[in-house]
Structures are given as structure tokens and as C-alpha cells.
Amino acid sequence: MTRRFLLACLVVAAAAAAPALADNWPQWRGPKNDGHSAEMGLPTEWGPDKNVVWKLKMPGHGSSTPCIWGDKIFLTSMDGEAAFLFCIGTDGKEKWKRKMTANARGGYRGEGDDASASCSTDGKHVWAFVGTGRLACYDLDGNPAWEADVQRYGKFGIQFGIHWTPVLYQGRLYLQVMHRNAQLLVALDAATGKELWKAERKGYSKGESPDVYASAFIWEGDGGPLLVAHGNDYCTAHRIDDGAEVWRVDGLNPTTNGAWRFVSSPLVTPNLIVVPSCKNGPTVGLNPVGAKGKIGPENPAELWRLKFTPDVVSPLLIDDVVYLLGDGPLTAVEAKTGKQIYRQQLPAKQIYRGNMVYADGRIYIVGRDGIGLVVQPGKEFKVLATNDLKEKVYASPAVAGGRLYIRSWDHLYCFGMK
Numbered sequence: 001m002t003r004r005f006l007l008a009c010l011v012v013a014a015a016a017a018a019p020a021l022a023d024n025w026p027q028w029r030g031p032k033n034d035g036h037s038a039e040m041g042l043p044t045e046w047g048p049d050k051n052v053v054w055k056l057k058m059p060g061h062g063s064s065t066p067c068i069w070g071d072k073i074f075l076t077s078m079d080g081e082a083a084f085l086f087c088i089g090t091d092g093k094e095k096w097k098r099k100m101t102a103n104a105r106g107g108y109r110g111e112g113d114d115a116s117a118s119c120s121t122d123g124k125h126v127w128a129f130v131g132t133g134r135l136a137c138y139d140l141d142g143n144p145a146w147e148a149d150v151q152r153y154g155k156f157g158i159q160f161g162i163h164w165t166p167v168l169y170q171g172r173l174y175l176q177v178m179h180r181n182a183q184l185l186v187a188l189d190a191a192t193g194k195e196l197w198k199a200e201r202k203g204y205s206k207g208e209s210p211d212v213y214a215s216a217f218i219w220e221g222d223g224g225p226l227l228v229a230h231g232n233d234y235c236t237a238h239r240i241d242d243g244a245e246v247w248r249v250d251g252l253n254p255t256t257n258g259a260w261r262f263v264s265s266p267l268v269t270p271n272l273i274v275v276p277s278c279k280n281g282p283t284v285g286l287n288p289v290g291a292k293g294k295i296g297p298e299n300p301a302e303l304w305r306l307k308f309t310p311d312v313v314s315p316l317l318i319d320d321v322v323y324l325l326g327d328g329p330l331t332a333v334e335a336k337t338g339k340q341i342y343r344q345q346l347p348a349k350q351i352y353r354g355n356m357v358y359a360d361g362r363i364y365i366v367g368r369d370g371i372g373l374v375v376q377p378g379k380e381f382k383v384l385a386t387n388d389l390k391e392k393v394y395a396s397p398a399v400a401g402g403r404l405y406i407r408s409w410d411h412l413y414c415f416g417m418k
Contacts, residue, residue, distance in 0.1 A: 023039070023400060023401055024068055024069045024070070024123070024400055025037065025066070025067055025068040025398045025399060025400045025405075026067055026068070026069055026120060026121050026122065026123070026168075027067055027118065027120045027121075027165075027167070027168060028065050028067070028118040028120070028165045028215065028396070029314070029355060029396070030357070030398075030399070033167070033217055033218070033268065034267065034268065034269055034316075034317065035267075035314070035316050035355055035356055035357050035358055035396075036318075036357075036358050036359070037357065037358070037359035037360075037399040037400075038359075039359050039360060039399045039400065039401070039402055040359075040360050040402070041360065041402050041417055042359055042360040042362075042364075042399065042402070042403075042404050042415075042416075042417070043404060043415050043416060043417050044362065044374045044384055044385040045385050045387055046372065046387050046389070046404065046406075046413075046415040047387055047388060047389060047390075048389065048390060048391075050387070051415045051416060051417065051418065052413065052414070052415060053092075053403060053414040053415060053416045053418075054091070054092030054413075054414050055092070055411045055412065055413045055414070056088060056092050056093075056094070056411060056412045057410065057411055058077050058407075058410060058411060058412060059077060059078070059079040059080075059084075060077055060078030060079045060080065060115075061077070061078050061106075061113060061115075061392075061409045061410070062075065062076055062077035062078055062083075062113060062115035062116070062395070062407070062409075063111075063112050063113060063115065063116040063163075063353070063394035063395050064076045064077075064115055064116055064117060064118045064119065064395060064407070065118040065354070065355075065395045065396040065397075065398055065407065066118075066395070066398045066405050066407055066412065067118060067119045067120060067121055067126075067398070068090070068398060068400040068401070068405065069121045069122075069123045069140075070090075070123065071089055071090045071091070072087055072088070072089065072090070072095065072121075072140060073086075073087070073088040073089070073090060073405070073412070074086070074087055074088075074119040074121060074126045074128070075088070075118070075119060075395075075407060075412070076100060076115040076117070076119065076128055076130060077115050078104055078106070078113055078114070078115050081102065081103060081104060082099055082100075082101065082102050082103075082104055083099075083100045083101050083104035083113075083114050083115045083130045083131075083132075084097045084098060084099055084100060084115075085097065085098045085100055085119070085126070085128040085136070085138070087126075087140070087142060088412065090400075090401060090403070090414070092412075092414060095142075096141070096142040097142075098136075098138060098142055098144075100115075100128060100130040100132075100134050100136060101114065101130050101132040101134050103132060104130065104131070104132065105131065105132075105161065111160075111353070111394065112160065112161055112163060112394065113131070113161070114130045114131030114132055114161065114162070115130060115131070116131060116161070116162075116163040116394075117129040117130065117131070117162070117163055117164060117165045117166070117215075118165045118395075120165070120166065120167070120168040120173075121140075121168075122168065122190075123140075124139065124140065125137050125138065125139055125140070125145060125190070125191075126138055126139075126140065127166065127168060127173060127190065129150070129164075129165070129166055131161050131162040131163065132151075132162075133149050133150040133151035133156060133162070134147060134148075134149060134150075135147065135148045135149075135150055135166065135173075135175075135193070136148075137190070137191075137193065145191070145193075146192055146193035147193070148188070148193045150175065150177060153177045153182045153184055153186065153198070154177070154179070154181035154182030154184075155181055156179055156181070157179050157180035157181040158179040158180060158210075158211045158212075159208065159211050159261075160211065160213065162179070163213045163215075164176055164177075164178075164212070164213070164214070164215045164216070165215040166215075166216075167215065167216050167217055167218055167227075168190060169218045169225065169240070170225075171189070171190050171191065172187050172188065172189065172190055172196065172240070173187070173188045173189075173190045174186070174187050174188075174216055174218070174227050174240070175188070175216065176201065176212065176214075176215070176216040176229045176230075176231065178201065178210065178212035178229075178231045178232060179210060179211060179212065180210045180211065183200060183201050183202055183203060183205065183210060183232060184198050184199065184200060184201060185198065185199045185201050185216070185227065185229055185238060185243050186198045187227075187240070187243065197241075197242055197243055198243070199238065199242065199243025199244070201229055201232075201236060201238075201243075201245075202232075203231070203232025203233045203234050204232065204233045204253065204256060205232060206256060206258045207257075207258025207259055207260075208258060208259045208260065208261045209232050209233050209253065209257075209258065209259075209260045209261060210231075210232050211261045212230070212231030212232060212261065212262055213231075213261065213262065213263040214230040214231050214262045214263060214264065214265040214266075215230075215265050216228060216229050216230070217265065217266060217268040218240070218268070219237065219268050219270075219273065219288055220270060221269075221270035221271060221288055221289055222270070222289045222290075223288075223289055223290060224288075225240050226238060226239065226240065226246055226288070227239075227240050227243070228266060228268050228273065230262055230265055230266050230275070231261075231262045232262075233252055233253040233256075233260055234248050234249060234250070234252060235248070235249040235252065235266055235273075235275040235284075236248045236249070237288065237291070246291070246292060247288075247291045247292050247293060247294075247295055247301070248293070248294055248295065249275050249284055249286065249295045249296075249302075250294050250295060250296045251282065251284075251296050251297075251305075252275065252277040252281060252282060252284070253277070253281065254281065254282065257279070259279075260277070260278060260279065260281070261278060262276075262277065262278055263278060263311060263312045264276040264277075264278070264309070264310045264311060264312050264313060264314050264315075265314045266314070266315075267314055267315040267316065267317055267322070269317055270289075271287060271288075271289060272285060272286070272287065272288075272303075272317060272322075272335055273285075273286050273288050274315040274317070274322055276309045276310050276311075276314070276315060276324075277309045278309065278311050279309075279311065280307075280308055280309065281309050282305050282306060282307060282308075282309060283305070283306040283308065283309040283310070283315070283324065284302060284304070284305050284306075285302075285303040285304045285305075285322070285335070285338050286301050286302050286303055287301050287303055288301070303336065303337070303338065304333075304337055304338025304339075305338070306333065306338055308324075308326075308331075309324070310324045310325055310326050311326065311327070312352065312353055313325040313326075313352050313353070313354070313355055313356065314355045314356075316355070316356045316358060316363070317335060318358050318363070318377045319335075319377070319378075320334065320335045320336065321333070321334065321335060321341065321377065321378065321379065322334075322335050322338075323356060323363065323377075325352055325356060325365065326352070327350075327351045327352055328345050328346060328349060329343050329344065329345055329346070330343075330344055330345075330346055330365075330375065330381070331343040332379065332381070341379050342379070342380075342381045344381040346365070346373055346383070347373070347383060347386055348367055348369070348371035348373060348386060350367035350368055350369040350371055351367065351368040351369075352365065352367045352368065353367075353368050353393075353394045354366050354367075354393060354394060354395055354396035354397065355396040356396075357396065357397045357398075357399060358377065359399045359404075361377070362374050362375065362376065362377065362384060363375040363376075363377055364397050364399075364404065366389070366393050366396075366397055366406055367393065368392060368393060368394060369392065369393075370388060370389035370390055370391045370392060370393050370408060371386065371387065371388050371389070372386075372387040372388075372389060372393075372397075372406070373385070373386055373387075374386075374387075389406065389408060389413070391408035391409055391410050391411065392408060392409035392410075393406060393407070393408045393409065394409070395407040395408075402416060402417075403415065403416045404416070
């Protein structure tokens with residue numbers, strides 16, 4: 001009886017702990033870095049004066065998605081010619097800010113800037129990276145722990161600026177440092193910033209192809225973990241202890257076009273990785289379990305290959321459907337086969353830069369012009385709500401504590417049901 005009682009207590013404790021873990025948004029794409037949140041009770045309607053819990057004026061623009069832990073929100077922002085790391089309370093009040101660089105730059109044609117990479121936190125420290133190359137670690141009170149200059153791996157040479165978000169995993173930070181003067185994967189000790197290893201990650205390196213704007217991810221499926229890197233005409237997986245390559249997706253640049261630059265990052269889940277490319281190139285679905293070597297149509301790891309791709313927005317998987325968002329059409333395909341379920345134009349004619357988020361049984365999409373859509377998941381296309389924030393939005397939505405956070409060019413908004 002005692003043993004059964006103890007086992008029952010452990011089960012109850014684990015069940016009670018699960019919602020608390022899902023309550024945070026600790027990195028760019030959420031708790032599992034796949035765009036999913038377990039939060040419920042979110043609003044489907046919002047606007048400048050609708051379901052606003054609070055809004056905070058930002059000192060300058062920025063494209064980084066907020067990361068959230070407990071009562072603290074972390075994001076970077078331009079402020080004049082400088083870029084800062086901000087800690088903002090979930091009550092909408094600034095707690096502290098730290099200067100990341102004094103010579104930050106704006107983005108190409110008004111898009112992006114040196115405050116584009118998102119922060120990561122483990123609830124004890126926060127890691128921030130800006131486009132000038134400064135990578136810094138602080139405790140949650142803003143005390144510095146360490147900093148590093150990523151340009152030590154090569155002076156940045158990239159047309160539209162640096163936007164990669166480092167990935168935090170089990171006490172390490174992993175970076176894909178991929179531009180015209182470096183094609184590297186780097187592992188750092190997250191507590192000290194000490195380099196643990198670096199490995200070359202080669203591609204075609206023709207024309208614009210070495211300019212990489214996508215971010216790295218960690219795959220945790222059977223046989224993992226592996227570091228997944230995306231850019232310079234390939235998607236590759238590497239051992240996390242030394243960076244050695246395990247597999248490589250081929251044919252993402254079918255004509256070896258010299259202007260092939262990757263922006264959209266892969267969707268990485270335990271049994272499916274969806275690899276986008278660019279400029280109406282292919283999208284590949286693969287089963288990463290046991291995958292090795294060159295992955296193409298002849299490799300059993302490849303499940304399907306489509307003849308179109310999202311250019312900026314990363315794919316989203318819900319149940320057995322993969323969603324691909326372009327600048328207008330939303331496409332749903334079967335996860336196992338890639339067979340198209342639907343391809344529908346969204347009602348808002350705008351460019352999409354932020355990633356889709358799945359929470360409270362709905363898909364949340366916010367476009368560059370600030371028009372936000374709530375879409376019903378499943379095999380039937382249905383838009384549940386259309387909202388207009390009337391501000392530019394480049395960041396992805398974030399969800400935590402029963403609230404929807406949207407970072408616009410001018411404000412950080414917190415939306416909730418009142």
C-alpha cells in the first residue's frame with residue numbers, strides 16, 4: 001500500500017508540474033521550440049483598444065520575439081543608435097535594461113535590425129544576442145555573467161544583417177555562424193561563455209547562398225539529441241558533443257542558384273522535420289529517426305518533397321497536418337504524405353514575417369501590417385477572427401500565463417480576456 005501510495009503521489013505531482021512548465025515562453029518558438037503553447041483562455045479578438053491588459057511604448061523598433069519566464073519578459077530593442085536588452089514585468093512595467101551595443105543598425109528597406117534575434121532564458125539567466133555580434137548572459141536581476149563577440153569567428157559579411165537566434169539546450173548555447181566569412185557551428189558553455197567546440201559546416205557557398213538568416217534547433221527524437229543547422233543550400237544534423245555531421249538534406253537549391261538565401265527555419269519535432277528553402281523552391285518532410293547520410297528522394301528518411309516553400313515563416317505541425325504560410329496563401333498538407341489538403345488565400349493582403357503560434361486550440365497569425373488572424377486548425381479552412389493592430393509587426397506572438405503578447409514596431413502589447 002505504501003509503494004502504491006508513493007507512486008500515486010509521484011503521478012499527481014508530475015501532472016501538477018506540467019502546466020507550470022507550459023506557463024513560460026522561454027525561447028523564440030515556445031516551450032518546445034515548435035510554436036505550441038498549452039495555455040488556454042486566450043482572446044480571439046484584439047486591437048489597440050480591444051482586450052488590452054496593458055501596452056508599453058518601446059523606445060525604438062525591434063523584431064525579436066519576447067521570451068517570458070514567471071513575471072519577467074525579455075526582449076531586445078533599438079533605442080536611437082543603440083540596442084538594449086529589456087526586462088519588463090508581466091504587469092507592463094520596465095524592470096531594467098542593459099546596453100548591448102552602441103552602434104546598432106536598422107534593417108534593409110525598413111525590415112529587421114540589430115535587435116532581431118530573440119532571447120532565451122532558463123529561469124536563472126537570460127541570454128541575448130544582437131546583430132553587431134555581442135552575445136551576453138545576465139542573471140534575472142540584470143547582473144552580467146559573461147559576454148562574447150561572435151565576430152571573433154570572422155567579420156560579419158552578410159547582405160541583410162545578422163538575425164540568428166542561438167539555441168539553449170542542457171547548459172549549452174549552440175550557434176550557427178553562417179555568412180560570407182564563416183560557415184561554422186559553435187557550442188558554448190551557457191554558464192561561462194567558454195567555447196566547447198566549433199565545426200565547419202560547408203555548403204555550395206555561391207553568390208548569396210552563404211547569407212543565412214535562419215536559426216539552429218535541437219532535435220530530441222529517438223537517437224538524438226542532434227543539432228539541426230539550416231542554410232547555405234542544405235539542412236544538416238550534427239552530434240551535439242563535437243558537431244560531426246550525421247545527415248544532410250540535398251536538392252534544396254535545385255538549380256544551384258547563386259541568390260539562394262534561407263530565411264525560414266525548419267520545424268523540428270521528434271518524428272518529423274519539415275525543411276523549407278526559398279524563392280518557390282522545395283519543402284521536404286523527413287523522418288529523422290535513424291536518418292543518415294545524404295537525404296533525397298532515394299533515401300527512405302525522406303517522406304515527401306513539395307514544389308513550393310514558405311520563404312520567411314517557419315512551418316507549424318498540429319496533429320497530422322503541417323501548415324505552410326507564404327505572403328498570402330496558407331497551405332495545409334498531410335504530415336505523413338505531404339498531400340495537399342487545402343491552399344487558401346488569407347483575407348488580409350500583407351507580408352508575413354512572424355511565425356505562427358498554436359494555443360488554446362487555435363492558430364494565431366500576425367502579419368507585417370499588424371493584421372492578426374485566428375485560424376481554425378484541421379482539414380477545413382476557416383478564419384475565426386480578423387484583427388487590426390494598425391502597427392507594423394515583425395516579431396512572432398508569444399503566449400504565457402493566459403496572455404497573448406504581441407511586439408509591434410512601437411509597443412509591446414499584452415492581450416487577455418477580461
